[in-house]
Amino acid sequence: MYRHYLFIILLLISLTSSAQLKGIVIDQNEQPLIAVNIYLQGSYHGTSTDAAGEFALDQVKAGDTLVFSFLGFETKKWVLKSQHFQIYNRIRLKEAFNKLKAVSVSAGSIEVSDEQKAVVLNPLDVVTTSGALGDVIGALKTLPGTANNDSDGRLFVRGGSADETAIFIDGLRLGSAFGSSLNGIPTRSRFSPQLFKGSFFSTGAYSAEFGQALSSVLSLNSVDFPLRRQTDLGISSVGSSASHTEVWERQSLTSNFNYTNLKPYMAFVPQNIEFVEAPNGISTEFLFRQKVSKRGLFKAFYAYQYSGMEVLREQLESDQLQRTSLDNFFHHLNLNYQQDLNSKNLIDGGISFSANKDDIIQDSNIIGMNSKLLHMKVRHQYFATERLRLKFGAESFARFYDESLNGQSRDIANEQIAAFAEGDYHFNSDLVLKLGLRQSWYANSSYLMPRASLGYRLNQSSTLSLAFGDYVQEQSPAVLILENNLSSSKAQHLIINYQFNKGSHTFRIEAYSKVYQSLLRNQNNYFSNGKGYARGFDLFWRNRGGVKNLDYWITYSYIDSKRHWRHFENQVQPSFAPKHNASFVGKYWVAALKSQIGASFNINSGYTYDNPNLAGEMESVTKAYHSLNLSWSYLPRPNLIIHFEITNVLGRENVFGYQYSSTASADGSFSQMAIPQAAPRFIFLGIFYTISSDKKANQLNNL
Amino acid sequence: MKTVILSLCAIFFSLNLQAQAETETSKDSKYESYMKETLALYDSVKTLSDYQEIVNRFDRIASAESKEWLPLYYAGLTNIYMSFVNGLESEQRDDYLEKALEYVNRAEALEGESSEIVLLRGYVFMAKVSVNPAIRGMTLSGKVSALFAKALEIDPKNPRANLMVGRWKYGSAQFFGSSTDEACAYMQKALAIYKNQPESNSIEPSWGENQAQQMSERCLGKE
Known part of the structure; x- marks a missing residue:
């Protein structure tokens, strides 16, 4: 006991x-x-x-x-x-692996997003860059790797022609991404930046997910779900716009209407081109969102645009003025659905359809061009672990094209399918490897395209990355309609990039090499045995907020590019790839004036052209191009913006090349005519007003 | 000797039984008293580590009381406070705010979209904007406004919702150089609600009165 x-x-x-x-x-x-x-x-x-x-x-x-x-x-x-x-x-204790803080591959890519890390440009920058005139492309042209071609307006990347850049909306291809225009009159991208929450711009060596683009990809992500009911009204020197967003519990609908007419504007501001009918147009866009169950989202986007113009122009070999009119009709439908199956699996997919119709009357000739693109895609992302992500998908592109001349017409249709798989693995927070493979089938040929990239963090503020990839793009339907048996053009990219981010500073330097094969050649008949290359480097420096309220960036791009293509006998430097390109962009917020004042200066070393009076091909270069642009945004109240912008303030008479007569005159020389700017400068004045329950909401995005 | 041992045993048993009874019948009061003890630490906070100690305590309570949202709420709030401590790099501030958001999500999973939780979410995003106003202002400010407005809509008498709506509007009025009248009206309303609240020793959210007082004084000083 x-x-x-x-x-x-x-x-x-x-x-x-x-x-x-x-x-x-x-x-x-x-x-x-x-x-x-x-x-x-x-x-x-x-x-x-x-x-x-x-x-x-x-x-x-x-x-x-x-x-x-x-x-x-x-x-x-x-x-x-x-x-x-x-x-x-x-x-x-072991440091946790945090995907958000882990290194990413920055070679070739420029992400435009709100996230703080390694961002070169954010969505607001796109709309507040002087000289961009509210066009996404205008802002991208101040970034490394791009070349200014103001007489065209499209995006030219690292020695690539404009059609080597593909634009995607929510992962689906946008066909005829730029408004149609006549020679020498710059075009714009089709949609306002306000529709997009962020974008990803790649100047090379992009993911296996993207195909049918030899040089560059611009991927735009539309707003998922708008925050609130809102009405926006705008009136400007070139037109007016109205937009309304209605938000319900699980749905939202945004409707935009725009009317553009440059006639009143052109009465005040002199043009270099004589317009019989000033550029004018209407456009409307509808965005519908539906939340499905708990983790699904359906997005539908429809756009319709009409634009027209008519010009009278001098001709080299005739005293008669040439009269040309253009009517362009464009439809785009984009249906997209995404669903989180669970925390590890995400599927999305969709269909986009673009239809573009150009009716041109040139003197007595009636020309019609009609192109349609149907793109379907499904994608599955599997987040195996924090460190490993896999992506699989398949897609198909169907293209239809017809053209007519004075009642006679011809057409062509083709289809291409592709599948891709890609995985990225973080060995640790400082090292990531991404491997991808893309296979495409077109007509009787198939192409296998490997892609690889690597990101390595050297220390807290600097990253080194490498990227490599094979790319294929089929010849344009306008050529295939003449010669159907042409193999696709190919390019191989290799990029090395060093990026430094610290506090308000960003610096990056990137060197690249791109080798082209099977480029289109035109020697009486069409062949796809052309060759070419582009190599060079870019520098980018940005300081945001280092001086209070001041933000500026400086870009320099060197491009050495030559191509043996089209009708050229030799390897030549293309007209759209000036050797030296630089941009200076600055923005300053002056609280006392309630204004943001912006300036940009773009300069390049001139465009090559072929002068038949001289020996050789593309042996001549125009004088240097430059343009100084200024802008002033005044916000007297948070929801009211008055925006003023003027391009080429100094009135530089830029020349983009010369046209020559096809036959020599009596003294044996060919007479020439410069390709000038469509107008010495562009002046924009607009007033934007927003009505919403949130008094601070405004339309900065519209500018 | 036997009796000594027996009585010792009896004491031990009774102590143990008593302790057991206490844990069963007054679990709530233990929770409350520990919450109160932790809330009282706010008064003596001096350094980031002091704040971290508070977060740690709420974290412990949350781990033991898996159905209570308040410890998570306060852990989130304290992380927001930490993001405002002077001398932090913006990356560190973002770390605290990410953590705060995690707590808000966990609290919301228990309590739903109540006025206080929606407000706290808005506060996190407001703090995120303040890390880098030039970049995040345009993209996140709509979200902040919407969250504060929602918190106020759910409970128009929540003084913190009035205070934060006022603070947010005040900041933007200053940025744009416009009138602060509307912002000040919210601040005054918040202060009136605080003043009318009976003195209580509850663990429910009650912060913000001093801030409302200061902001209201600033408003009056301007006029």
Whole structure:
């Protein structure tokens, strides 16, 4: 009995009392961690490490589970054993892998998004860059790797022609991405930047997901779900616009209407081209969103645009003025659905259809061109672990094209299908490898395209990345209609990139090499045996907020590009790839004036052209191009913006090349005519007003 | 000797039983008292580590009380406070705010979209904007406005919702150089609600009165 009690007492003592646990918490580099939370699992009882990373904890005993948790580190659970009470414990916590903070590949890509990391440009920049005139493309032209071709307006990337850039909306291809225009009159991209929440612009070596683009990809992501009911009204020197967004519990609908007419404007501002009918147009867009179940979203987007113009122009070999009119009709439908199956699987897919119709009357000739593109795509993303992501997908492109001349017509249709798979794996926070493969089938040929990229973080602020890829793009339907048996053009990209980000500074330097094969040649007949290359480097420097309220960036691009293509006998430098290109962009917010003042200066070393009076091909270069643009946005109230912008303030008479007569005159020389700017400058004045319950909402995005 | 041992045993048993009874019948009061004890620490906060200690305590309570949203709410709020501590790099500030958002999400999973939780979410995004106003202002400010407005709509008498709507409008009025009247009206309303609240020792959210007081004084000073 006596012994019995003693036993119970000892048992009770051992259960209720316990020794003190002591130790230190350190990271992988043996550095103490301060204020680590240490507690008995499932209880209030615990402590935190002190300024030396040390802790002491009593009222715990062998068999208890202790939890160690600290921001940025993996939580550790530790089952106590009796020997732990006799020693000084060293607890090592492992840094948690955080995808958001891990290195990413920056070679070739420029992400335009709100996230802070490694962002070169954000969506607002697109609309507040002087000289961009609210066109996404206008802002991209101040970025490394691009060349200004103001007489065209489209995007030219690293020695590639404009049709080597593909534009996608929510992953689906936008056909006829630019408004139709007549020779020498710059076009614009079709949609306002306000429709998009962010974009991804790649100047080479992009993911296996993208095909049918030899040089560049611009991927625009539309707004998922608008925040609130809102009405926007705008009137400007070139037209007017109205937009309304209605938001319900699970749906939203945005409708935009725009009317453009440059006639009143052209009465005030002189033009270099004589317009019989000033450029004018209407456009309307509808965006519908439907949330489906808990994690699905359906997006529908429809756009219709009409534009027209008529010009009278001098001709080289005739005293008669040439009269040309253009009517362009454009429809685009984009249906997209995305669904989170669970936390690890995401599927999305959709259909886009673009139809573009151009009716041209040139003197007595009636020309019609009609092109349609149907793109279908499905994609599955599998987030296997935090570190490994896999992506699979398949897509098909169907193209239809017909053209007519004075009642005689011909047409062509073709289809291409492709499949892709890609995986990226983070070995650790500082090293990522991405491997992809794309296979496409077109007519009787198939192409296998490997892609690979690697990102390595050298230290906290700098990253080195490498990217490589094979790209294929089929010949344009306007050529295939003449010669159907042409193989696709090919390009191989290799890019090395160094990027430095610290505080308000961003610096990047990128060197690249691109090799072309099977380019189109035209020697009486069409062949696809052309060749070419582009190589060079880009520099980009940006400082945002280093000086309060001031943001500026400087870009320089060197391009060495030659092509043996089209009708040329030799390898020549294409007209759209000036050797030296630079941009300076600055924006300054003046609180006292409630204004943002912006300036940009674009300059390049001139465009090559072929002068038949001289020996050689493309042997001549125009004088240097430059343009100084200024803008002023005045916000008297948060929801009212008055925006003024003027391009080419200095009135530089830029020349984009020369046209020559096809036959020599009596003295054996060919007469020439310069290809000038459509107008010496462009002046824009607009007033934008927003009505919504949120008085701060405005249309900065519209400018 | 036997009696001594017996009585010792009896004492031990009774102590143990007492302790057990206490844990069963007054679990709530233990929760409340520990919450109150932790909330009282706000008064003596000096460093980032002091704040972290508060977060750690709420974290522990949350781990033991898996159905209570308040410990998560306060852990989130404290992380927001930490993001405002002077001398932090913007990346660190973002870390605290990401953590805050995590707590808000967990609290919302338990409590639903209540006025206080929607407001706290708005506060996180407001703090995110303040990390980099030039870049995030345009893209996130709509979200902040919408969240604050929603918090106020759910409970128009929530003084913190009035305060934050006022603070947010005040900031933008200053940026645009426009009148702060509307913002100040919200601040005054918030202050009136705070003043009318009976003195209570509850663990429900009650922060913001000092701020409302200061902002209202600033408003009056301007006039």
